[in-house]
Every structure is written in C-alpha cells, then in structure tokens.
Amino acid sequence: MTNIEENEDLISQVKRVLFKYCPYTNDRVSLMDGNTPEFDMHFNLGKDSTDVLFVYGNSRAKSGVEDSVSVPYVATLDEIEELIDFIKEDHESMRFDKHDAHKKVTELKFNINWREEMIKGLDCGTISIVLHFRGNPELENKYTYFLNQKYFNSSDLACKWGYTNEVMKTYIDSLDKEGLIKLLSKMSEEELRSMISPNMNKVMEYAKEEPKVKELLYKNN
Numbered sequence: 001m002t003n004i005e006e007n008e009d010l011i012s013q014v015k016r017v018l019f020k021y022c023p024y025t026n027d028r029v030s031l032m033d034g035n036t037p038e039f040d041m042h043f044n045l046g047k048d049s050t051d052v053l054f055v056y057g058n059s060r061a062k063s064g065v066e067d068s069v070s071v072p073y074v075a076t077l078d079e080i081e082e083l084i085d086f087i088k089e090d091h092e093s094m095r096f097d098k099h100d101a102h103k104k105v106t107e108l109k110f111n112i113n114w115r116e117e118m119i120k121g122l123d124c125g126t127i128s129i130v131l132h133f134r135g136n137p138e139l140e141n142k143y144t145y146f147l148n149q150k151y152f153n154s155s156d157l158a159c160k161w162g163y164t165n166e167v168m169k170t171y172i173d174s175l176d177k178e179g180l181i182k183l184l185s186k187m188s189e190e191e192l193r194s195m196i197s198p199n200m201n202k203v204m205e206y207a208k209e210e211p212k213v214k215e216l217l218y219k220n221n
Contacts, residue, residue: 009079010050010052010069010071010075010079011079011082011083011086013052013069013071014041014052014069014083015083015086017052017054017065017067017069018039018041018122018127019122020067021037021039021054021056021065021124022037022039022122022123022124022127023122023123024120024121024122024123025120025121025122025123026119026120027119027120028112028119028120028121028122028123029119031112031123031124031125032114035058035059035060036058036059036124036125036126037056037057037058037123037124037125038056038057038058038059038062038124038125038126038127038128039054039055039056039124039126039127039128040054040055040056040062040127040128040129040130041053041054041083041127041128041129041130042054042055042130042132043075043080043129043130043131043132044132044135045074045075045131045132045133045135045136045139046074046135046136047074047135047136048072048073048074049070049071049072049073049074050070050071050073050074050075051068051069051070052068052069052070053068054067054068058125059126074136074139077142077143077146077147080129080131080143080147081147081150083129084108084129084147084151087110087127087129088110090112090118090121090122091110091111091112091113091121091122091124091126091127092110092112092113092118093110093111093112093113094108094109094110094111094151095108095109096108096147096148096151096152096154097109097128099144099158101140101158103134104132104133104134104137104140105130105131105132105133105134106130106131106133106140106143106144106147107128107129107130107131108128108129108130108147109126109127109128110126110127110128110129111125111126112125131143131144140162141162141163141166142163142166144162144163145160145162145163145164148160
C-alpha cells in the first residue's frame with residue numbers, strides 16, 4: 001500500500017498512487033511503440049464519502065492494484081478539476097470518452113500530445129478518470145455539466161440539458177403566480193401558443209366562458 005501522510009488531501013493522495021505506478025521519467029519515447037501502460041482512476045462518489053480505486057495495465061489487459069484512497073466526504077467538483085488540470089499539463093490530449101447515463105458513469109481519457117518537449121513526463125500512455133455517480137446520482141448532471149462547460153463545450157452532451165432542466169425546475173418552483181406571469185410575458189405570442197397547444201384540454205377549462213369561445217362553440221345552437 002502507498003503510505004499516506006496525515007492530513008494529506010484527496011488529490012495529493014491520488015497523485016501519490018499515480019506516481020507509484022507511472023513515475024516521472026526523462027525519456028518516455030518507448031511509449032510511442034504501442035501497447036503502452038494505461039492507468040485508470042475510479043472515483044466512487046457516495047452520499048458522504050469518496051472511494052478511489054486504481055486499475056493498471058495496457059490496452060489488452062488491466063487489473064486492479066492493491067492501493068486505494070478513501071475520504072469521509074464527497075469529492076468536490078473543484079478537486080476533480082484540480083486533478084484534471086494536473087494531468088492535462090502532462091497528457092494534453094483530452095477527450096470525453098463516454099457518459100453512460102444508465103450506469104451513471106462518466107469517463108475522461110488523457111493521452112500525450114507528442115512533441116520534443118513532451119519526451120519527459122509520466123511513464124504512462126493513457127490515463128483515465130472515471131466518475132461513478134450511482135452512489136450519489138444527484139451529482140451526475142451537475143458535475144458532468146460543468147466539466148463539459150470548462151473543457152469540452154459540447155452541445156451534444158445529454159447532461160448539459162439535464163442540469164439546465166434541474167436548474168430551471170428549481171427556479172420555476174420558487175416563483176409565485178406574479179413571477180410566473182412575468183416570466184411568460186417575456187415570450188413571444190408564437191412561443192406562448194406552442195406552449196399552450198399541447199395542453200388544450202386544460203386550457204379549455206379556463207377559456208370556455210370567454211365570449212369568443214362560447215360564440216364559436218354554440219353559434220349553431
């Protein structure tokens with residue numbers, strides 16, 4: 001097991017394990033040959049704790065290592081971003097590898113952007129950060145949304161709209177009738193019509209006594 005210093009913060013602990021399996025080297029040209037080492041960091045985010053498990057190997061086979069990190073609180077978005085920014089200094093090629101909403105897993109992958117000044121660095125081909133939200137699903141949309149905003153700005157990411165919807169629902173639920181009317185007044189006539197049309201049965205309850213409606217409904221009687 002990796003020795004953890006007393007009061008060492010979460011990201012420092014994670015870095016310590018990363019350095020153990022992917023030490024800094026002055027010459028990592030051999031990583032260009034393919035079948036290079038890969039190192040994955042799995043963050044299991046619970047309700048009041050975080051467990052980080054590590055997997056090491058290559059593209060053909062990887063397995064869990066004996067080291068792990070646990071803290072009695074939920075890893076913050078700032079901490080996740082701190083780790084991302086650290087890895088990006090060494091592995092500049094970053095991609096949003098996947099977001100599995102069903103399994104509640106988000107995975108980021110980092111590779112080396114090869115050029116002369118990158119010969120020195122962590123002795124690892126691909127590094128991954130895998131965020132598991134099953135233990136705390138309320139965080140999934142928020143964390144994925146802000147990671148996308150900061151690093152990817154992808155309009156195709158489902159969680160971009162998932163978090164936006166959460167924010168808007170909270171906002172709308174906080175409004176009284178006057179606030180709701182004020183919000184609706186900002187919409188165009190066409191936007192209001194498109195919103196009302198799918199709820200025609202409900203609208204009928206409020207509009208059936210309007211003179212124009214009564215005239216159209218009963219003009220042949």
